[in-house]
Amino acid sequence: MHILVTNDDGPPSNQSSPYVHSLVSNLQAAGHTVSVVLPHTQRSWIGKAHLVGHSIKPTYFRPAPLTTSNGKLSNTGTTSSRPLPGHSEDEEWILVNSTPASCIQIGLYHYFKTRGPIDLVVSGPNYGRNSTAVFSLSSGTIGGAMEAAVCGVKSIALSYAFFDRNHDPDIIAGASAHSVKLIDHLFANWGEDVHLYSVNVPLVENVGERKTLWTNMLQNTWKSGSCFQEIEVPEEEDHGQEEVEMEMRKAEERQGRREQGQEGTGSGYDTPTGNGHIRYTHKHFKWAPRFKDVYQSVEDAPPGNDGWAVKEGYTSVTPLKANFMHVTGFEGELKI
Known part of the structure; x- marks a missing residue:
């Protein structure tokens, strides 16, 4: 399967983007062809935005081998303003100075033609949960998956719910292995009328042995005033x-x-x-x-929603449509 990966956290970094390299490596190990287009910097909370009047300029990221040092993953690599020559065998990702949604447009239509059509987009793993409506409506991770969906491509928004910022390599590896298994299953058993899935994986020990649940998205609002x-x-x-x-x-x-x-x-x-x-x-x-x-x-809230599942240490899978569905019952002329 040819998978396009983006995120809203940018290139690998222990501080701001600690999970994407692990996921890409696990997808590749599972036999998938993985193409990567990421924002060149942090783009959290940006939704499905594009930057109008802004010329997108790519740079090129060469990830170092994924290793563990002093109990932490080594999220390193080098960036260049020019791509590798055609004869090079090294791995190279594309970074663009724009948003996750723009990364999807660039990845779907402007690169990777020699690899064949893109079968699936995976946006993530997000550094933090994207559960409940309040988080999801602003999520650049879900925004990237939404962009793929409105382009007619199946997509999964993947988020890792952390409970502390000590990035245990074994827990991250377990989350990535579990995510790849789940991605394969969802693609092979895609639900009728589903445009995209929002998946939240809790960063807990043995996450692959815990329950994975279908969930609804908790409908919530900001309650306490200004953010x-x-x-x-x-x-x-x-x-x-x-x-x-x-x-x-x-x-x-x-x-x-x-x-x-x-x-x-x-x-x-x-x-x-x-x-x-x-x-x-x-x-x-x-x-x-x-x-x-x-x-x-x-x-x-009662059990069954995405936020509850993550709180309980379960993986949540929420099927979504990429639209703003209207409220029924309002028809005809509006007299004022």
Whole structure:
């Protein structure tokens, strides 16, 4: 099978993209032809967006052999502005300065023709769960799979739900082996009217021996207010993307352990003038999603949804359609 892999976490990195190399290696070991197009940097929370008015420029990533060093996977490789010559036998992935959805377009239509048609797209594994509607609606991982689906290609969005950020190589290897087995099964037994599957694999010991469940997607909302934290205007530039990424992963880990942390706030007030206009307080805002809202919605919901399955240490498989289905019962002229 020819599989196109993308993600929203970018090229292999212990900090921001610790799982994709393991999955690709396991897919290759299972006999699949794997083509890889990834964003050149972190693109989480970007959904199915494309960057309009933006010329996409590829770079080329050569993954180093996947090894273990000091109890951690060695997620390394080199990047070049030019592709390898035609006679080279080395593995090479494509990085593009755009979104997961754009990676799918580039991968489906502009590369890999000599390998034959792409049978399946796998978007992921995401660094963190994509369970429940709140996470899924913003997910770049699911966005990539959605893009493939609207292009008429079967796709699977794959996410690894971590409970701490100590990336145990054995647990990751187990999750990847389990994922490949599940990918093969879903492709061979594709459900009627299914456009894509959203799969969440918990990073727990012996995950392949635990249950894999069909689930629905928990319908939830943000409950506690803003997902942006107000911050004072810094004298210097804002935190870099890597710093923001680290803070977000720490917050997700705290909620996975049911610990309290700082999230979005809305404490500032603007001042009205005598004529009704507003004088604004100059402030900056930092993305600080309220993970506790999602985890609490899972606690409050009955069993059977994707969030519940992951919480229990099970793999969740949610069949989806790649559309915004309308609400029935509204027909004819709307009189106002």
